Amino acid sequence: MLNYLKNEYNMTYTENGGTAYRSSESFCLDMFFKAGAMRNSTAAEIADVVIRAYAEDPDKTMKIVFFARDARGGLGERRFFRIAIAALVRTAPDAVKKNISLFAEYGRFDDLCVLLDTPFENAAVEVIKAQLDKDIAAMNAKKPASLLAKWMPSVNASSKETRNIGRHLAASLGMTERTYRKTLSALRRYTDILENRLREMRKLYAQNGYKLPYIVFWNVNARCDAVPVNRSETGAALVSGYSPAVFDMVMGGDCTPESVMDRILSSERYSAITAA
Structure with a gap:
């Protein structure tokens, strides 16, 4: 009953x-x-x-x-x-x-801001500061940098909530608002230069009477945070190693709802994530 x-x-x-x-x-x-x-x-x-x-x-x-x-x-x-x-x-x-430490790997660095005003604020700020220091060094050495600066909240954003988070983060990083703003601006300009390479290549080809071939950016390093083109870019594609996995599972016959979920979650992609 x-x-x-x-x-x-x-x-x-x-x-x-x-x-x-x-x-x-x-x-x-x-x-x-x-x-x-x-x-x-x-x-x-x-x-x-x-x-x-x-x-x-x-x-x-x-x-x-x-x-x-x-x-x-x-x-x-x-x-x-x-x-x-x-x-x-x-x-x-x-x-x-x-x-x-995995927040930025699976999302963006600003996801860490959800931990501000929690017992884990210091841990989140440490992750951000470590990457910020690496990016500043990379910029100075003319090497690739992450997209951390692109996603960090600005202290002069139009949104009051974003401004407050940016000011909070700047203080937690031990930076004045002016230094924080100038540092992010410099890094954003630098990463924009990297992202503009495709457009520069297309222009160079056109100047010489050629059309740039279709380009596939294949991400074989899942820990690389940089993205070479945005979603609206034409003549280019972004692919990574495991995108066909769900389709293969569905086509493979073993397709109960829980088996699909379990196979995805038990893949190497999520092996580092545990509760304890």
Whole structure:
């Protein structure tokens, strides 16, 4: 009788009147299924999904959170990730602390700003400062730099919230607002020069009566943060090593919802992410 009542409660209807389930009966699978479709959900709704999943399986939950954020091999859901991390700072702080060094690997350096005004602010600032120092040295040596400066909040941004975060971060880095602003501006100009190489190549070809061949930028180093072209660039493509993986799984026959999730999360891409 109890199982019957549980099953009845779990039944619902789609917008078209079809029968469906309220839950897959796995909170982790529910989160995996919902993460890419919660852009209009409230922070409380996202936090509830994450906390329920973490109570069921901490390691799997952390992998799903980073898969949701993963800009290259995952869903690229920035807001979901930041709300999830904010919720986990309160409920599972050790799991967040263990993975701070991976934030920029799967997302962007400004994702670390979600840890400002938390017990992990110093750890987040240390990661940012270490990369900032590397980028300044790279710029001075005319070598490739990361996109950290591009994503750092500006102290003179149009958004008041962004300005406040930028001022907070500048102070945490031990920099005056003026030094912080000038440092980011110099690095942004430098990385813009690197990003403009493709356009310079196209212009050079055109001056000599040729059309630049179609160029594929193949990212074989997952720890490289630089992106050579933006989304609107024509005549070029960006690819990385594992993009066809999900398609291969679906075509391979082993295609239950949980098996697809588990195979993605157990891949080498997410092996470093654990809760403890």
